[in-house]
Amino acid sequence: MGDMSKNYRLNFLKEVEANVEEGEWVKMCMQCGVCSGSCPLGKFWNHPPQEIFMMIRAGKREEVLTSNAMWMCTSCYNCIVRCPRELPITHIMHGLAHYAKRLGLIPQQQPTAKFAQLFWNNLSNKGRVNELKLGVKLYFMNGIGEGFKTSLKMKDIGMGMMKTKRMNPLEIVGGHGLEDIKGFQAMLKKAQELEDQRIATPRP
Amino acid sequence: MAKRQYSFYPGCSSQKGASSSNYLISAQTMCEELEIQLNEIPDWNCCGASIGYAGGGELPRLTLSARNIALSEKHHPGQDIVATCAACWLSTREAAERLQHDQARCAEANIALAEAGLTLKNQTPIKHMVEVLIQDIGYDTIKTKVKRPLSGLKIAGYVGCQTNRPFGIAGESFENPKYLDQLVETLGADSIPQFEKKVQCCGGALAFSEPEKSQEMIKGILESAYDNGANLIVTPCPVCQMNVEVYQAQINATYGTNFKMPVVYYSTLMAVAFGRSAKDAALTGQVIPAIQLEAIAEKA
Numbered sequence: 001m002g003d004m005s006k007n008y009r010l011n012f013l014k015e016v017e018a019n020v021e022e023g024e025w026v027k028m029c030m031q032c033g034v035c036s037g038s039c040p041l042g043k044f045w046n047h048p049p050q051e052i053f054m055m056i057r058a059g060k061r062e063e064v065l066t067s068n069a070m071w072m073c074t075s076c077y078n079c080i081v082r083c084p085r086e087l088p089i090t091h092i093m094h095g096l097a098h099y100a101k102r103l104g105l106i107p108q109q110q111p112t113a114k115f116a117q118l119f120w121n122n123l124s125n126k127g128r129v130n131e132l133k134l135g136v137k138l139y140f141m142n143g144i145g146e147g148f149k150t151s152l153k154m155k156d157i158g159m160g161m162m163k164t165k166r167m168n169p170l171e172i173v174g175g176h177g178l179e180d181i182k183g184f185q186a187m188l189k190k191a192q193e194l195e196d197q198r199i200a201t202p203r204p
Numbered sequence: 205m206a207k208r209q210y211s212f213y214p215g216c217s218s219q220k221g222a223s224s225s226n227y228l229i230s231a232q233t234m235c236e237e238l239e240i241q242l243n244e245i246p247d248w249n250c251c252g253a254s255i256g257y258a259g260g261g262e263l264p265r266l267t268l269s270a271r272n273i274a275l276s277e278k279h280h281p282g283q284d285i286v287a288t289c290a291a292c293w294l295s296t297r298e299a300a301e302r303l304q305h306d307q308a309r310c311a312e313a314n315i316a317l318a319e320a321g322l323t324l325k326n327q328t329p330i331k332h333m334v335e336v337l338i339q340d341i342g343y344d345t346i347k348t349k350v351k352r353p354l355s356g357l358k359i360a361g362y363v364g365c366q367t368n369r370p371f372g373i374a375g376e377s378f379e380n381p382k383y384l385d386q387l388v389e390t391l392g393a394d395s396i397p398q399f400e401k402k403v404q405c406c407g408g409a410l411a412f413s414e415p416e417k418s419q420e421m422i423k424g425i426l427e428s429a430y431d432n433g434a435n436l437i438v439t440p441c442p443v444c445q446m447n448v449e450v451y452q453a454q455i456n457a458t459y460g461t462n463f464k465m466p467v468v469y470y471s472t473l474m475a476v477a478f479g480r481s482a483k484d485a486a487l488t489g490q491v492i493p494a495i496q497l498e499a500i501a502e503k504a
Contacts, residue, residue, distance in 0.1 A: 021262040040405040041417055072414075075254030076405035077369035081378045090370075094257035101258050113258055115413035120259020123250040123268075129216035131223055138412055157450050160491040161223065168221025176219050179247050183320030187271060188264055191316035195263040198312075 012061045019199050021095030025087045029053035035079035035089050045069045049079060049089050052096070065105040070097040071112045102199070114141050124188060127178030132171040208340065211280035211328070212242035213272060213296065215289035216250050217442050224289070224442035226489025230471035231288050231333060233484040237349055237475070238341055243283065245276045251295035254366070255409035263312055269299030270313045273330075274322040284329045286336055288471075290366035290441035293332040297371060300330055332367055334440050334470070338383055339374070343390045351479035352500055353392025359473070360399045360434035361385045362425060364444035368403055379403065387470055388438060391477040401428040406447040415451075416458075422448055423455050426463045435496055436466040438473055445469060450491050466494035476501050 016023040029050065036048030047055060047069045055064050070093040079089040097113070100106055106113045115138055122134045139154065140147030161167035178184050218228040235242055249272060250256075252265040260268070273296065276285050287293040303310040303326055314324055337346065361384030367373070373383050380402065385395035404425055407418025425448055429437050439445050449467040456463055468490065475485035482501040487494055 040407075040421060041410070041414075044417060072410075074365075074405050074408040074410050074418075076365040076408065078365070078405070080370045081372075095262070098257050098261055102261070111413040112255075112410055115409070116255045116258030119253070119255050119409070123216075123252065123256065124259070127249040128219070129250050129253075131217065135412075153454075156453060157491075160450060164226065164489045164491055165221065166223050166225055166489055166491075171221060176216070176222075178249055180320060183322075184249060184271070186319035187267060187316045187322075190319045191264040191267040191312070192261070194312045194315060195261045198263075199261075 012059045012064070013057050015061070016056050016096075016099075020092065020099045022088045022091040023095060025092060026053050026056050028085050028087055030085055032084060034082050034084065035087075038078040038082050039072075040074055040076055040078065041072045045072050049093065052093075062105075064096065065100045065103060066107055067100075068107055068110065070094070070100070071107075071110050073097070109142070111141075124185070126176065127181055127184045128176045130171055130175045132167060132169070133175070136172070207239045207241040208336075209241050209243060209280075209283050210286040210331075210336065211276040211283040212244045213248055213251075213276070213285055213287040213292055214244060215287060215292040215442075217289060223446050226486035227288055227442055227445070227469050227471065229484070229486040229489065230469055230475045233475040233480050233486075234471040234478070237478040237480070238337075238346070240336065240341075242286070243280050245272055245285070246279050247275060248272050251292045253291045253295065253409065263309065263316070265295075266299045266302060266309060267313050267316045269296045270303060270317055270324045270326075271320060271322060272296060273300060273326060273328055274317055274324045277325050277328055278322065284331050286331045286333055288333045288442075290332070290364070291443065293330065294366045294371065297330040300326055300328070332373075332440070334367060334373060334383065337387070337470075343386060346387070346474070347390050350391055350477045352477055352503060354388075354473065354477050354497075354500060355392045357393040357435050357496055358396060358433050359388045359393045360396045360429040360432060360437045361388055361402060362399070362429075362437050362439045362444060362448065362467075363402050364439055364441045365403065365405050365408065366443075367440045384438065384440065384470065388473070391473055393473070396429075396432045396434060399428060399432055399434075401425040406444050408443055408447075411443075411447045411451070415454075418447065419451055419455050419458065422451055423459055423461065423463075426452065426455070426461075426465055429465055430463070434465070436468060436494055438468055438470055440470055452492065464492055466490055466492045466497075468494050468497065472497070 033050045036050045073093040118137050123129050139150040217224040252268045388395040411418040452463040472485045
């Protein structure tokens with residue numbers, strides 16, 4: 001996909017407006033801080049949304065895109081419904097997270113970034129999520145040793161889910177999927193191509 | 205009376221052997237009693253949920269929902285789409301609205317859909333099952349179906365995030381929605397209008413990737429339910445249900461609490477109140493058994 005960000009080095013706000021989902025809204029932020037105060041995991045963000053918006057305008061490209069912040073979004077939409085300027089803040093956080101991933105700038109060992117990618121790979125594979133495979137991959141995403149430790153810790157929860165027929169061990173071989181998986185995957189591939197073209201071509 | 209027909213989007217977690225398969229069973233029972241026919245969208249796919257954004261960019265995610273809407277319009281023309289899962293509903297409705305407002309993105313989505321031989325008209329209303337209950341069926345009709353009132357039960361209505369924000373139920377406030385309490389009262393139980401954690405986030409998908417941070421929030425939800433004297437918690441969201449129910453033993457181990465609070469779907473409450481068996485109400489799917497509801501379900 002090349003380095004589509006080069007043309008924008010001097011103006012990060014423009015880069016965000018062109019390349020980040022709903023990024024054209026960033027300049028509308030009036031710095032009231034309601035989003036930061038409304039975020040359920042706000043105390044863990046190194047830069048809450050309000051700060052992220054100002055940092056984008058101040059051109060702090062590396063600091064924003066390598067931040068842990070947007071990976072703390074639980075998609076609760078509290079910020080969206082409370083924002084007096086009606087910024088789609090949740091979507092902008094998702095957009096920034098995806099753009100950071102696109103540029104390879106995700107912080108090391110960011111658990112939600114890893115899990116979110118596993119989730120996408122899982123659903124792309126058969127068109128529907130296979131919860132068992134996703135769970136196993138999640139437990140083992142930081143290596144075999146930690147994987148067994150996590151599995152042991154989660155054993156009782158797994159047994160409870162299995163006993164109530166809310167988890168099926170047979171899902172590990174096969175499992176639910178689409179009939180038209182070929183059409184589904186061709187569709188996703190085309191959508192990805194179109195998106196890559198658009199983001200590689202700066203808007204006028 | 206003819207049955208009401210809807211184009212049904214059940215979602216991944218409701219499938220056989222998946223984490224909210226109990227939701228689907230109880231919802232089907234509830235619909236039988238309310239003369240609602242759910243016509244499953246053939247070959248539906250995952251909506252991308254709220255956590256799909258890292259791997260999937262904007263257009264791939266919008267296209268996921270566009271495919272489901274296109275399939276529904278092709279196979280069930282004229283029928284509203286109804287989802288039981290909060291995230292399915294939110295993603296599908298969000299995609300429909302984004303594609304209505306952004307013609308360029310909609311044209312791109314249709315180019316991608318053509319690869320699967322589909323076209324998006326995007327003229328279909330997308331509803332959560334709760335909207336069907338409140339707007340299409342109504343509390344009065346629901347009340348006439350109650351054969352076993354849930355009297356004596358005190359139930360905390362946990363609305364959570366995604367059935368409440370950003371769309372919510374028409375006429376309800378984001379900060380204090382009242383429909384779940386009203387539904388609880390309609391079924392003959394006592395609601396807890398002052399339940400402080402009614403719209404608190406449970407961590408959502410981050411319960412998997414950030415368990416400590418999420419469990420701290422879940423603990424608050426459970427504490428508030430206990431402090432208000434709840435016998436059980438009811439919710440319209442599969443992620444809320446699972447997160448608040450299944451981590452209670454881990455939370456007890458971490459915080460020295462003694463939680464053992466059943467968390468059920470509104471559809472489970474309704475199936476029991478409508479006189480159906482524990483199995484039809486999917487009480488067998490409770491990791492923490494709802495013994496008070498089991499007792500009511502056993503009554504003749």
